Amino acid sequence: MEDQRTAALNAVPPCGHVLSSEKWRNSSLVQSLRGVNVLFESELGVADFHLPNRSCALYVSECDIVAGNSYKRKLVRYRNAGSSFQELVVVENTRLSQQYFSAVQKFVVLELGLTVLPVSGQTEAAQLIAQIVHSSSRENPFRRTVSPRILDPLVLAVVQKVPGVGGVKALALLQKFSSLQQLSNATSSELEPVVGRAAAQHIHSFFNRSTGQ
Known part of the structure; x- marks a missing residue:
């Protein structure tokens, strides 16, 4: 379970995708995201989203700000999580929260050293996230270190159809096995270090049954 949580915390979605907290x-x-494939995961820790440019985002809503200082503790946990990602903080700057925004910005930038991205609400936040994703797709820094075949959304979709495999496990599998053929030929013992024993057995049975072996 701890290995799966670690994999989720470090998972980088492929180009054109966002990894979102459940x-x-x-x-x-999420409903306002356009041209972006969303993968849901329940083990992202404090972060709300992982983006393909190796950044993550924490969303601070109008309600969070107006309700008091509890959001600050969440921000500190976010900063202290030891993530290898660039940590972004998306903050709602609305009519109600505007009077607090300057204090929030100072706390995030000056005290925590993180980047603030102000938005008017979730619709604008979706536009911002989509812009980052599309920009990452054009630049595609991932291609320098990972085979584009791994990032094929069709292959990713096939792997996610295996019982017990979600977005994060599918990404982890495709990082380890460079093609669907390699994955389907993998033994349970080869799969287990990546996804755990139970999921490894499900995956092995799925492909053996599918190929009639």
Whole structure:
């Protein structure tokens, strides 16, 4: 379980994708994303989103700010998580939260050393995230270190259809096995270090049954 959590915390989505905390599944933010494939994961830790340019984002809402200082503790945990990602903080700067925004900005930038991205609400936040994703796709720094075949969204979709495999496990598998053929030929013992024993058995059975072996 700890290995799976570690994999989730360090997972980088492929170009054109966003890795989202499960709590955002039915949000207007996710529904407003255009041209972006969203993968949901329940083990992202404090971060709300992982982006393909190796950045992550924490969303601070109007309600968080107006309710008091509890959001500051969350921001400190976010900063202290030891992430290898560039840590972004998306903050709602609305009519209600505007009077607090300057203090929030000073705390995030001056005290925590993080980057603030102000938005008017979830719709604008979705536009911002989509812009980052599309920019990453054009620059595609991932191609320098990872085979483009790994990032094929069709292959990713196939792997996610395996019972017990979600977005993060699919990404981890495709980082380890460079093609669908290699993955389907992998033994349970080869799969286990990547996804754990139970998922390894599900994956091995799935491909053996599919190929009639």
